[in-house]
Amino acid sequence: MGKKIKKKPSIPPTEKNIIKIMEERGRPLLLREIYHALHIPSEERKKVRELIQRLTSQGRLVHLKGKRYGLPEKMRLVTGRLTVHRDGYGFVETGEKGQPDVFIPPGKLKGAVDGDRVVVRIEKSGRRPEGSIIRILERGRRKIIGYFHRGRHVSTVIPEEENLFFEVFIPKGLGKGARSGQIVVAELIDFRPERRNPEGRVIEVLGDPKDLSVQTKIVIHKYDLPHELSEAAKKELQQIPDEVREEDKAGREDLTEIPLVTIDGETARDFDDAVYVAKRRQGWRLYVAIADVSHYVPQGSALDEEAYRRGTSVYFPNAVVPMFPEKLSNNLCSLNPEVERLALAVIIDFDRQGRVKRSRFTKAVIRSHHRFSYTEVKKILVDRDRDLRREHKPFLTSLKWMAELAMEIKAQREARGSIDFDLPEPQIILSFKGELEDIVRRERNLAHMIIEEFMIAANEAVARHLTEREYPILYRVHEAPDLERVKEFVEFAASLGLDLKVPRRLSPAWFQQVLKEIEGKPYAYIVNTILLRTMKQASYDPYNLGHFGLASECYCHFTSPIRRYPDLVVHRALKALLEGRKPPYRLEDLKKMGQHLSHRERVAMEAEREMIDRVRVRLMAERLGEEYEGVISGVAAFGFFVELFEVFVSGVVRLVDLSDDYYILDEKHHRLVGTRTGRVFQIGDVVRVRVKAVDIARRHINFELIESRKENGKKSGRRRKRRSKKKKANP
Template sequence: MHHFKDKLQDDLLNLLKSVKKPLLLREIYHLLNLPKEKRPKVREVLKFLEAQNKVIKLKKRKYALPEQVSFLKGRLRVHPDGYGFVETEKERIFIPPRFIGKALDGDIVLVRIDRVSLKGPEGRIIEVVERKRKNLVGYLVKRKKAYFVEPEDPRIPFEIYIPKKRLNKAQVNHLVVAKIIQPTSEYGFPVGEIIKDLGDPLNLESHTWAVVYTYDLPHLWTEELMAELQKLPEEVILEDKKGRTDLTKIPFVTIDGENARDFDDAVCVQKTKKGYKLWVAIADVAHYVKKGSFLDQEAYLRGTSVYFPTMVIPMFHEKLSNHLCSLNPNVDRLAMIVEIDFSHDGEVANQKFYEGVIHSHARLTYTEVKKMVVDHDQETIEKYQDLYPMLDTAAELAFILREKRLKRGSLDFDLPEPEIIINIKGEVENIVKRERNLAHMLIEDFMIAANEAVASFLTQKGYPFLYRVHETPDINKLKQLSEIFLSYGIEVTFPEEVTPQFFQRLISQFSGKPYAYLFNHLLLRSLKQAKYTPENLGHFGLASTCYCHFTSPIRRYPDLVVHRTLKAALKRKKPVYKEEELEKMGKHLSEKERTAEEAEREVLKRFQCFFMKDKIGMTFNGIITGVTAFGFFVDLLEYMVSGVVRVVDLEDDFYVLDEKGIALIGQKTGKVFQIGQSVTVRVKEVDLRRFYINFVLA
């Protein structure tokens, strides 16, 4: 009997191989020429083969070999309207709501493509490979005698039932974190347990924590890590200074924002006979954090510090980030030094790298430096009279370096960034445009110089490390842009080899024009995202052929990787990391950087809603920054807040999205709303559960 089954297995597999396409059950009966009484056996064998993944059952009882059906692995993104997209390595696959099944937003899933339409591939989710969401954040509600958590995220289509004994003292109507402990319950919902009560949803702090848990940001320190910290000294000790260059007499200063707590970098500039000498001192984190230690593992897991308006989730414990590694004023600190000699016109004449000890002479703020070197404010100059000449020289060098970099095509979009002002009561008082003055640029220019110096040195020496790369934009994306520009009567032909200079010329061509906003926005969208990789693909945005991140090892892990490599290269030891290892690290660290950006944006969105909640009915001027089929996005000019005007609220006409996706056009009146247009809007509603701000035209 077994013999028949084995033979049947072989026959079935051979049949599917030879026909090269999925077969219906009846086609199998027919092609294998089987009498009725043998048919149940075929079904049994097919079931067995299916369980072993040797055969795959498709819809309508079709059977195929796994290699005939392409399964792709990717991350699911669910839209609040119920449909989703799976982003795979190569493409985005559309998933209709009914084919999402039990998968949740963020999950890693296997998909099968069912058809390819004009809009692209469409498919269904076969299985969830990895549940990305460990925690679900929501509101604890009580109905009759049962407790439920209503997820905050509109993309999660179900509630979670919480048995009484799993409440863990959480309060009703509070924001809570639940984890699913079993997939279904008598209510048809999953069963969960509350692992944290985040507090009253009217508090900003609760919402910051909600984001921390939603994005699963690690924020606790383990006991092993704390034990390692204990062993580190409180201050820099004598034996740690051994073999280091003593630069304590050099007038290093740190320049940072008012609220900064971790000082990664200090600078000093001197005039020389042939030009300038720049010292950039970067906190020597690698001296204290050994590869593979608990401190190191935790930092790698976090990848980066995450900055929220009311708190920071640091990559390293405060003892390191705000104390031992922070280049605080008037104390000795260990640092990695980059010393560069520049000619009068900003050419690098010589560069040296070494381990040093510095003693910061002052903790300056961007505002103070601007007052001195831009406004020539006498009071501030007198306060720092010993340092003022040095800062003046620094401003001179920074100007030369910036000019030089702009000449080679470095892009400066100077996009406004929001800064949230919180008052003493812990409420959002204002959301303003973050200032970016000459002092900010000065530090930026010196940091770029140091990053490039280190990257080129390590490249020359042949040590593998993580580059910071930014690839050339995709020519096809740019060709689509040309069409949009044409509709504004502007002809732009993109060269086959797109250079930063070309981009730069485009930006300056638009600047000051009414549609500058739109074009910068579109150009920016056509750029790729910067990432970390051991392959030197160059940095398009900075027009740099060789670039890395070296200057922020307290708050970014990739910088620490570069520090370790630099130390090894200086001591001529063998490389610290292998190419393959760096490949994996680069992917992980780039992903962590994205997550941090998303989390910071999410908190901003919430804080914007809190700020606007008492402004309902008020009128503001704004600019249209995005257009979709359901409405358009507006950024206000007075405050750094954005909201949406929905098509359903445009009652004068029926509006349809144009094929280029940059304008909504009224069918009767031909009235147009497009990106970059100025509008006056009134605040209609602010939703503090779903976090959106709705405007209507005033």
């Protein structure tokens, strides 16, 4: 009788084992070769096929011609998400740490569009690898916002985003009554990789693109901002009381007699914080009371999940997408004047030099005694407006003490090296009817500084307290910049005549000193902006990495729980500590939360920035031919950018509109130089320009040069030439 051949034991079919077999064989494999290598019986082969399909969709395996599967890294292939520029080229971000984005030339997109997950073959290596797309793994777009055009049989939606080079076909009956020229949201029904133009249906008609509210809706949909409450959240909201009840006050310290006040912008409707300062023999006592949102929004509730999904409130000139619904954000959790509210209070004692001596934290019931605007406080303290001072006489002493304490805290912060970037924000002026009137630089006065200093002090006090007691929280972290980027900035600064040395050790104090040097210069705003770009982006993290910009060893966000979810996380941790409970969050959960909330913050910032850009072009489209003074903020091979002084708008002077010479870009010195005349246009030069053309769809503003001058006041340009001719004609 012959010997029975033993069957080799099968290897468990897992993603890890499939990848391991592929690596061991060192070549692309057929499906049956993978079965045999794993010794998989026929009844388990379906599971292997599902795993291989998943690995292929993730880009960890590539399906090749001849029905073989290969490892992308062995074939100079990478997978990632495609971003397409409006000029037709793209970049694929692999998501691998330390691996640069892959440049995709215009002719090598192979039907892939912005947002797709793709497989790329690397064709040129080096500092900036270049490649071509060989496969679309997954379409990144599910909805398209665009202009509707009605046809007899098939209508189309032309994407509003100029980096989407296709039209959406809308079959008859799926246009939802949209009229030609209106902005609509189209859901893509069929956008298989082999299709160049998808098929879709209109799911929402937004309206006339000239309407500012429609522009807001476009941005909300484009950035996929959550803006509708779930049914479960609506039900929870109905159960929340309209005012503070007696049972809500149990176990809270009564601070209603402390004359706290809120200081906010004129148009603010939600008030997170109220403050009061008392002067004492040894120094000052600061009260910062922050709305206790966590009392009404339990962890894990539907309202909590909705707020976490949003991450932050998003503010537009004519609207807000709030993190919490109005019942909470504008009423029950807003520290409105002369009503009782639940709060978490931070009470900090400072010495006469503004140094923290001790801090105390308490769950409280408070009452805001008055609502001030920033402008009112500035008029009272700086302008010494007699009428306002008479009207608000009971608060004059406290407001004066606030200013004194804020100045001392600021001095302490500056002494440790904290950086204050002077970057003005745009303020959109709307008429009573909600129509656009102007864009100006938002004023930042003493009142703003008072609140900023008090909020920073409260944030630091809470972060220190929770850290010392080892309660996990989300810190607001800001890591030190890369030295290479600082070196690049120093080279740029040299082109402006600034004699800076690259520091041996990067410290916030070095950046602070640079900002002091350029204070008051015409190019101060430009230097502030470019210096800020050397910095890493602040984010949320459960590990205390410090805050470089504030020169703070321990910092968190605590003071805005109505509009920022990380603040709510910190509130819950502080309340748990005060109540003697265990920490509400685990470190591993906070890590995921920090990544999500940092991402939501970036999305909100991009959405707000784009809305400002949309408003800018609409404003300047109505001001064609008007003249403005500004400063050159950037140079490129095609022209130079100008930031206007009077209106918070920037645009470009194109070289094709400079007919007096041929200009060459001198990248090293950040300037354009005339080849015949030697005329120079450099970052920091002051120029006078006229609004020549505005492309609303592409959000481009073109200026034409009238006059330019260096910082020393010498003028050049057509006006200067005309003056010299007149002098010769009339000696």
